[in-house]
Amino acid sequence: MKISRNFFKNTTIEVAKNLLGCVLIHETPHGKVSGVIVETEAYLHNDPASHSFNGQTKRNSPMFLDAGVAYVYFTYGMHFCFNVVTNKKGIGEAVLVRSVKPLEGIERMKKRRRVSDAKNLCNGPAKLVEAFGITKEMNGDSLISGKLRIELPREKGKLKIGSSRRIGITRGAEFKRRFFIKGNEYLSTKNLV
DNA sequence: CTAATGATGAACT
DNA sequence: GTTCATCATTAGG
Numbered sequence: 001m002k003i004s005r006n007f008f009k010n011t012t013i014e015v016a017k018n019l020l021g022c023v024l025i026h027e028t029p030h031g032k033v034s035g036v037i038v039e040t041e042a043y044l045h046n047d048p049a050s051h052s053f054n055g056q057t058k059r060n061s062p063m064f065l066d067a068g069v070a071y072v073y074f075t076y077g078m079h080f081c082f083n084v085v086t087n088k089k090g091i092g093e094a095v096l097v098r099s100v101k102p103l104e105g106i107e108r109m110k111k112r113r114r115v116s117d118a119k120n121l122c123n124g125p126a127k128l129v130e131a132f133g134i135t136k137e138m139n140g141d142s143l144i145s146g147k148l149r150i151e152l153p154r155e156k157g158k159l160k161i162g163s164s165r166r167i168g169i170t171r172g173a174e175f176k177r178r179f180f181i182k183g184n185e186y187l188s189t190k191n192l193v
Numbered sequence: 194c195t196a197a198t199g200a201t202g203a204a205c206t
Numbered sequence: 207g208t209t210c211a212t213c214a215t216t217a218g219g
Binding site: 041043049050051073075076077078079081083096098115124125126127166167168169170 | 209210211212213214
């Protein structure tokens with residue numbers, strides 16, 4: 001089911017939780033890949049861990065666009081990560097998508113990732129970017145109805161949502177702004193509460 | 194099983 | 207020069 005732009009205009013923490021259970025879809029010339037979002041992290045404008053903390057730069061500028069667009073950034077010299085921009089235009093907040101449970105196009109993902117274990121395809125931010133074929137060219141694109149998009153599940157049911165400190169950061173580490181579906185098999189890390 | 198390490202580049206001090 | 211929202215591989219127990 002199509003998602004609305006208002007979904008992304010909520011507070012970033014709420015969007016991070018609401019994205020759990022939603023479906024990430026990418027229609028490529030080679031076929032469709034999709035999966036259920038099972039792990040996210042919220043990055044706020046006044047958050048020392050956020051790329052937007054020190055204001056707008058060339059790299060983080062998509063974070064200051066309208067809610068519902070993609071922010072894809074290059075990191076550690078070899079990886080890309082995928083975020084969904086939230087809140088109002090000009091604020092600079094986003095949700096990092098950290099893990100996805102693969103649904104469609106699993107063979108395609110295995111080829112791109114060069115691994116065979118389905119649980120190891122999308123359980124990390126740079127992994128899912130590679131598995132889905134997301135590229136820096138999609139930086140700033142709308143995620144509402146394009147080839148790369150997010151859809152609401154037909155029926156979300158009641159999810160057990162857990163929260164923890166975010167992964168791989170030092171500044172702002174005290175904030176519990178990582179959200180995940182409790183007990184899910186496809187998380188990037190399991191031993192955090 | 195867990196821990197250490199190297200790859201590699203943009204942004205910042 | 208150092209840091210960084212990472213991952214695959216290797217070394218160790």
